[in-house]
Amino acid sequence: MLGMSDLSGFEVVEDPSAAEVIVVNTCGFIGPAKEESVETILEMARYKDEGACERLVVAGCLSQRYVGQLSGDMPEVDHFLGSSDMLRLGEILADKGERLMVGNPANYTIRATDPRRLTQRGHSAYVKIAEGCNRLCSFCAIPGIRGKQRSRPIADVVAEVENLVEQGVVEANLVSQDTIAYGRDLAERPNLAGLVTGLARVDGLRWLRLHYLYPETLSQELLDALRAHEAVLPYIDMPLQHASDSMLKRMRRGHGGRRVYDVIERLRNALPDMVFRTTFIVGHPGETEQDFGELCELVRWAEFDHVGVFLYSHEEDTHSGEMKDLVDEEVAKARQRKLMTLQRTISRKRTHALIGTEIEVLVDGPSEESEFLLDGRWWGQAPEVDGKIVLANGTARPGEIRRAIVTQAADYDLVGDLLSPEGTRDVPSPSLD
Template structure:
């Protein structure tokens, strides 16, 4: 549905994006999130080739930009040349949002995703090899037309093996004028709900284990807001509004500033920390 609503890909020239980033930083912005329907397509319509790597290198050169974050890098056509840039540039977050949607090759074919389980797993291994410590976010679709118990079991197996850092799960809902709508909604609502619950419960366990592994470590964090009892921030491994937060009970911190934060405790979706001394 999203491509239909948003239309064709239109790449903004690199120089224009750099100027916009410079203006943002000049006015106090410290984190820039690069987002598109599919970032990996950047440049094809404008330059005749994919130029995401050149774009992020130019943006990372903007003086005063603390964090550059990438959202929606589709696995099909993923530009591997960006991995060295992520690894080498300190101000590009070790974070990638890659919407896998499913892992069963049969389901990926039905969904017109243009990739297989083998290629997906190969990509994940390559990313983790080239960018140690990278946090991966993905979205999964449960109960898509044609999904069997075997397909669902594959998805569960995939989560157990690859332990993706951040996972959003959505239950399939039929939308008119989409490819999936023509397939019919053949998975009963109660089955969708059960599969959704199983995926979320598994990911909750994985998220807790991954977060607990960060206890005792110190990370750079940005402060997003203040509550009555604490400050709320994020590490480079988390995007605003959709990912984990770190709760910091120090006093006299400043919203929008960065601090080194030691993780002292962890829950399924939040870290607890204090400013490192």
Template sequence: MGNRKINVVTMGCSKNVVDSEYLMKQLEVGGWEVVFDSNDTSARVVVINTCGFIADAKEESIDTILSFVEAKKQHQIDKVFVMGCLSQRYREELAEEIPEVDGFFGVTDMPEILRSLNTSISDKHLNQRHITTPSHYAFLKISEGCSWGCSYCAIPLIRGKHVSKPIPDLVEEAQFLVNQGVKEIMLIAQDSTFYGKDIYGERKLPELITELSKVDGLEWIRVHYAYPTGFPMELLTVMRSNPKVCKYIDIPFQHISTNVLKAMRRGINRDETLQFIERLRKEVPEVAIRTTLLVGHPGESEDDFNELLEFVRVMKFDRLGVFAYSEEEGTHSATLPDDVPEEVKQSRVEQIMDLQQQISLENNRLRLGKIFRVIVDREEADYYVGRTEFDSPEVDQEVLIAKNQSVILKSGDFVSCRIVDVADYDLYGELVSYCIL
């Protein structure tokens, strides 16, 4: 291929972002000029990293593939390759339906993708990435796949069983990221709290975080995608005592009704969930909890939903997202009658999010007048925009800091801010002091 410029387009979750970043680094080492998520038609080769998790994501991935196939027909690009979850699960069907694509690859097929691009894999750079997030934060994928088998989830069918990455490799990768200017890392996995069970015989997330915290220049470590069943309670001690560990956890509870949790095959019931949250808040009093819920699962009754609504009302989670159930072929839930009408599912989503909006405003009002350490993410017209340790980038609320003409801030700076006003999902801060790290 004479033109060595390539466009890598990423769909879906942060785990896909990391997969694309690994690929992009290998391409760079192999002599390619890489752009990402671009419409730059001087990049004559496109690799699309697809999502195959839920119906909307599949549709978006297919639409993206078709748009680049059309660009190929118009001779704006020469080659289109497809990788990722959708391609892993539906490779044969996609190849039959969209023959204009030059190659379909699964989630672990990076060597094959590189070979198709006349590029060989560089073992020396396996723990390195081309960072596509803002330079001061990055995701660190600590494992692949999932061994739980929740009834509604297709991830084990797509990405296989849980496979942890060894601690030394992750520390090396974190050091590489910090050398690129990263100050905050988000630990991600399908279940981050299962980390280490497969290679060390026991869960090792607390030990991993302790080792990562020794990397000079790394300021914040944040835990995403925890799982409540079998949670390693030692993690709470690390979170409470290690200043580099954000008092924040993303832990999808999905539901609170024991009936629904059993149908979902979550391995936990209502009482155990409530006991876990009580212990979490007791041992780490300042902790911010982000959770995700799923409504409309087969068999979810009105009573089950009302129980969930009351759970949200009482728990007052700091951050919360809700999905409506959609059937995924090959899962256990797909064998059950999808007996909750679509309009009821959407109504339940809206009821929970309306309630959460009120809770978020109440929680924010408690922060008025308090001073927080804030990392600056970006600059806008009238504000610098940042976050406290209680908020993750891209998914949580932000702190808007009114510009002070005597102080110029840049992304990645840490400042102290007093909260002077609040909104449903935003805080307004006044600069107290700043420290350029």
């Protein structure tokens, strides 16, 4: 949508009171996301009275899911765009839009030729490799909102990444709803291993990271592709959701707890330096203390690097949304706190183990902590979700990949000294106290 506004000759302003058109891109798959989206729409609607706003546009998944209700309840909204109607923002900006522009999400898949403006720091980009999902996880409303899986051809993803690299991107983070199933919907049946291999050959792409891998038995071909190329990071982001057989069955994940342990072991054997990120849901209907205990046991055993713990959200039009044996909200919140506390201890152990080691870091830019420091991430830290490394001792450009020595560690963040390109420390490290 930012790309469309550029194409339409609009300038993006930071201050909403100065904007003639305000677009709220919403999320709508769980309760807290819906609340945040509605609050933001109402907050932005004020600028129709108090600011320059002439048109308020609501786009994205909330709009796709509840357009009937929202269009009745929110007369202040001028246009609704669905989750796959982003490019139709051009019609709105040209004053040719209707009020309801919510189409069938299955009709659109992003292409390399679509306009795009990077919203991350200029050297890092997310790349969407497919839209939609063919799985049946019982708690999940996403397939209903985003439609069946539509993968992009390998050549199209490669073309986009080549474009991004030309603009200065060195790190590409592949995303989709179900990355491991990439290509299964296309007639030529390309697969993730082929895509990774194609992208690893893009000259100038230094870091390639894969997000949202479903815990399937990983093919040898994929494991080989993850090992074969220097640019492909041994960073695995695999949402496991739970560990107990009964919960995984109720969640309709298509496998039991044994699979979870097996997949982790297989990955560790193939990628000894692996950094592993995962997410879990606690408080799903029917979750007992024993189920939760099994989840804690997995977390203790696996010693993951990064873990997100989400509270179950009871959603209409999902299979779990019909279930009656709900877990008390306070119990669910207590489980979330307990699991996060357990993980914090593990994370601290993992980050402290890095002290004294030399690691590759990507410099993001000046530090939020001090103008004399730089913020960066080592390859085990994905942008926005995994913490950062604060770099002392030296200068570097944003987007540079350098080596650093870890000198201090907190629960999730690190502190390090930049090394000169020759591998030596430039000057003594300033005290950070």
